[in-house]
Amino acid sequence: FSVRDDEIKVSEQLIRSISYQEVYEKVFQPKCIGCHGSSGGVNLESYKSASSHLEGIKNSTVVRRTMPRSPVKGLTKSELQLVAAWVAAGGPELPLDGSTTG
Numbered sequence: 001f002s003v004r005d006d007e008i009k010v011s012e013q014l015i016r017s018i019s020y021q022e023v024y025e026k027v028f029q030p031k032c033i034g035c036h037g038s039s040g041g042v043n044l045e046s047y048k049s050a051s052s053h054l055e056g057i058k059n060s061t062v063v064r065r066t067m068p069r070s071p072v073k074g075l076t077k078s079e080l081q082l083v084a085a086w087v088a089a090g091g092p093e094l095p096l097d098g099s100t101t102g
Contacts, residue, residue, distance in 0.1 A: 008062065008077070010085040016097040018085040020047040027079045031068045051091040058087040 028036070028044040036044040042056060043049040050057070060067040061075065062084045068074065075083070089096055 008080045008084045010081050010088060014081065014085040015089045017095045017099050018082065018089050018092070019095045020050060020086070020091070020093045023082050023086045024050075027075065027082055031072055031075060031079065034072065035068070047093045051093070054087060054091040057083065062087060 024044070024047075028050065032044050036042050038045055042053050044053075044057075062080060065074065065080075086092070
């Protein structure tokens with residue numbers, strides 16, 4: 001799974017072990033919830049809501065990299081890899097391999 005010239009590559013292991021909780025704790029909560037909380041629009045605070053916006057998350061975060069917007073600092077490479085892996089895995093609530101992550 002890679003995009004753009006500065007490709008974000010994710011391992012099959014990360015794709016199989018990623019979960020909503022890990023993405024929430026490491027990316028959504030610190031970088032996204034300030035704007036994408038329960039106030040309407042794209043809500044990333046719940047698995048159900050976040051997973052229903054999977055294609056938009058992929059496009060705005062991984063492909064175009066237009067999120068997060070200023071003044072929030074852009075995602076680091078490792079944060080991008082987490083989001084990309086979660087999207088590539090189909091946005092699972094729990095890890096596909098049955099492991100626990102965090």
